[in-house]
Amino acid sequence: MRKIVTLILCLIVGNHAFAQEKGIIDNSKSPNVKFKSINFGDCQWTEGFWADKWKVCEETMVPYMGEVLCGDVGHALNNFKIVAGMKEGEHGGHNWHDGDFYKYMEACMYIYAQNKDKEILKSLDEYISIIGKAQHEDGYLQTSVDIKGQKRFGNRQYHEMYNSGHLMTSACIHYRITGQTNFMDIAKKNADFLYDTFMPKPKELARFGFNQTQIMGLVEMYRTLGDKKYLDLAELFINMRGTQKVEPSKVASYKHLGDMVQERKPIRKENEAVGHAVLALYFYAGAADVVAETGEKELKDALDRLWSNVVNQKMYVTGACGQTHHGVSSRVDMVHEAFINDYMMPNLTAYNETCANICNSMFSYRMLGLDGDAKYSDVMELVLYNSALSGINIQGNKYFYANPLRSLESRKMAKTHIVQHRKPYLECFCCPPNLVRTIAKVSGWAYSLTNNGVAVNLYGGNKLNTQMLDGSKLSLTQVTKYPWEGKVDITLEKCKKDAFEVQVRIPEWAKGSKLLVNGTDAVVAATPGTYAKIDRKWKKGDVITIDMPMDVKYLEGHERIEEVRNQVAVKRGPVVYCAESTDLPSNAKILDLYLPSSTKMDATYKPDFLGGVTTVEGNFKIRQDKNQEMYNEMQKPTWETAKVQLIPYFAWSNRGKSEMSVWIPVMWE
Ligand SMILES: [Zn+2]
Numbered sequence: 225m226r227k228i229v230t231l232i233l234c235l236i237v238g239n240h241a242f243a244q245e246k247g248i249i250d251n252s253k254s255p256n257v258k259f260k261s262i263n264f265g266d267c268q269w270t271e272g273f274w275a276d277k278w279k280v281c282e283e284t285m286v287p288y289m290g291e292v293l294c295g296d297v298g299h300a301l302n303n304f305k306i307v308a309g310m311k312e313g314e315h316g317g318h319n320w321h322d323g324d325f326y327k328y329m330e331a332c333m334y335i336y337a338q339n340k341d342k343e344i345l346k347s348l349d350e351y352i353s354i355i356g357k358a359q360h361e362d363g364y365l366q367t368s369v370d371i372k373g374q375k376r377f378g379n380r381q382y383h384e385m386y387n388s389g390h391l392m393t394s395a396c397i398h399y400r401i402t403g404q405t406n407f408m409d410i411a412k413k414n415a416d417f418l419y420d421t422f423m424p425k426p427k428e429l430a431r432f433g434f435n436q437t438q439i440m441g442l443v444e445m446y447r448t449l450g451d452k453k454y455l456d457l458a459e460l461f462i463n464m465r466g467t468q469k470v471e472p473s474k475v476a477s478y479k480h481l482g483d484m485v486q487e488r489k490p491i492r493k494e495n496e497a498v499g500h501a502v503l504a505l506y507f508y509a510g511a512a513d514v515v516a517e518t519g520e521k522e523l524k525d526a527l528d529r530l531w532s533n534v535v536n537q538k539m540y541v542t543g544a545c546g547q548t549h550h551g552v553s554s555r556v557d558m559v560h561e562a563f564i565n566d567y568m569m570p571n572l573t574a575y576n577e578t579c580a581n582i583c584n585s586m587f588s589y590r591m592l593g594l595d596g597d598a599k600y601s602d603v604m605e606l607v608l609y610n611s612a613l614s615g616i617n618i619q620g621n622k623y624f625y626a627n628p629l630r631s632l633e634s635r636k637m638a639k640t641h642i643v644q645h646r647k648p649y650l651e652c653f654c655c656p657p658n659l660v661r662t663i664a665k666v667s668g669w670a671y672s673l674t675n676n677g678v679a680v681n682l683y684g685g686n687k688l689n690t691q692m693l694d695g696s697k698l699s700l701t702q703v704t705k706y707p708w709e710g711k712v713d714i715t716l717e718k719c720k721k722d723a724f725e726v727q728v729r730i731p732e733w734a735k736g737s738k739l740l741v742n743g744t745d746a747v748v749a750a751t752p753g754t755y756a757k758i759d760r761k762w763k764k765g766d767v768i769t770i771d772m773p774m775d776v777k778y779l780e781g782h783e784r785i786e787e788v789r790n791q792v793a794v795k796r797g798p799v800v801y802c803a804e805s806t807d808l809p810s811n812a813k814i815l816d817l818y819l820p821s822s823t824k825m826d827a828t829y830k831p832d833f834l835g836g837v838t839t840v841e842g843n844f845k846i847r848q849d850k851n852q853e854m855y856n857e858m859q860k861p862t863w864e865t866a867k868v869q870l871i872p873y874f875a876w877s878n879r880g881k882s883e884m885s886v887w888i889p890v891m892w893e
Pocket of ligand 1: 577578579580653654655656658
């Protein structure tokens with residue numbers, strides 16, 4: 225009997241007694257999650273790639289962004305001050321500027337969680353106090369609508385849902401990291417207001433929700449406060465979409481209809497990722513959060529289809545998403561900043577908004593939680609090293625909104641936020657704080673907790689001090705020069721005596737990897753694209769070694785991708801490379817560059833170049849004759865041979881004006 229009682233108690237208390245509730249997403253009690261978050265701060269970068277990026281984030285990215293957003297250029301704090309009656313003036317920035325300020329605040333919180341700088345907390349308290357004064361008594365909060373005197377929920381493009389979503393997410397993180405409730409009080413009041421507004425399901429608001437970050441925010445509110453009404457509201461926003469007649473209306477402009485906002489079909493019936501890439505991927509990420517709580521199969525099946533469509537038919541080699549600035553969906557709806565048809569992958573005009581790329585990794589992180597499958601962490605890593613980091617310069621104070629795979633000086637650019645060279649401020653400011661908060665929080669993605677062990681999702685020099693789901697302490701260190709070198713040593717510093725598993729990710733590209741424990745074969749298959757599970761008794765001092773070959777590889781696209789036929793992309797480990805005109809002979813242009821298929825590349829780590837990167841170098845052919853007519857009769861080209869260095873794609877546009885290409889025509893030899 226005693227045994228049964230103990231067993232029942234274990235089942236009830238079980239995994240949850242020691243589950244970690246301070247993760248980036250708190251899935252500690254989520255019944256359908258296999259890979260659970262570690263508490264934020266349990267993993268700290270120590271040295272190497274991410275430690276260096278985190279330092280730049282702490283010292284430049286976050287403080288610089290604070291100066292911009294709290295000053296007259298960025299204007300975000302001013303907007304709150306105006307509504308709070310503390311300042312006079314016009315609204316600055318776009319409708320979604322409040323949400324972007326909440327993202328900046330979130331970045332501050334992740335930095336504080338690691339460095340405990342009290343000044344950061346003080347600033348956050350000041351912002352929170354101002355935001356609180358800008359909030360209406362009934363919970364409504366949106367500076368653009370208030371300052372411009374617009375009608376609440378008068379148009380879904382006002383981004384009220386987006387701003388609320390980021391408010392809720394940011395407040396949950398603030399509560400988890402600081403234990404303070406001042407920001408959470410504001411978010412709760414706003415979430416309750418949304419509940420009271422939308423839960424009666426008024427017909428006039430049935431198509432509401434444009435950029436649906438509120439779904440993720442509401443699930444996080446449910447997880448933090450335990451009130452199921454927030455989960456119900458999150459589900460309502462999923463269920464509403466795709467159920468109404470698609471036509472222009474007062475709340476929905478003719479430009480932003482149908483596939484553009486994923487409203488042609490209910491998500492559960494959808495087979496294709498469509499429309500605005502950020503809207504779509506935030507929507508899918510939110511739906512994955514809902515599945516984590518409900519376990520609903522129909523919704524999960526739809527997310528499996530959508531993830532696969534994104535990654536296998538619409539994603540760039542850099543992990544980027546959203547092929548076009550303006551175009552049409554496969555169902556011929558006008559779309560903007562969006563996915564288009566499968567395998568239609570322009571390079572020069574690729575849009576690839578930094579936010580969309582980051583959303584791709586956020587969606588994948590949530591799917592990783594549900595399935596524990598390495599295909600998701602492969603995508604997270606691909607995005608992080610390539611199409612996320614390309615959104616900011618090495619110094620940490622200039623931004624890209626669009627991340628094309630080719631850039632030419634001759635391209636005609638409209639005067640928009642799509643720029644050829646990074647800018648210190650973008651009026652449409654959604655991407656910079658999204659990226660900065662991501663760089664600040666990557667350590668929270670590096671590990672997950674499994675039922676009886678830990679999973680290593682990302683590599684980088686770090687220390688992990690955490691508690692496993694059964695409450696036992698686990699400390700380990702990771703020493704590596706990844707992504708520039710493929711050897712990773714993980715040393716157990718403290719662990720329980722009973723057997724438990726360490727799951728190490730063998731990236732999909734890492735064919736021929738070796739897996740050792742204390743220098744001898746781990747006798748576990750190191751299959752690329754899987755987590756290799758080493759389940760045994762561990763003791764202090766045990767060392768797991770993963771040795772991944774870092775060969776330079778030439779990648780081809782699927783035969784259906786017309787834009788890259790007979791071209792190759794160069795990749796080494798998780799890092800995609802590009803040619804930049806700065807590295808070409810003085811008379812050569814980026815389009816003159818061809819790669820002989822027999823060229824062998826040498827990789828060299830350069831600690832003082834572009835923040836410390838490995839470049840690859842080899843013999844290229846430079847075409848001498850120029851074809852300047854639209855069409856030219858073919859003649860045998862003339863060539864020069866030149867040694868050219870390629871740099872990581874994320875590091876381009878840091879050395880003055882230049883042209884760039886990821887895909888390079890190949891000469892078969
Ligand atoms: Zn953006």
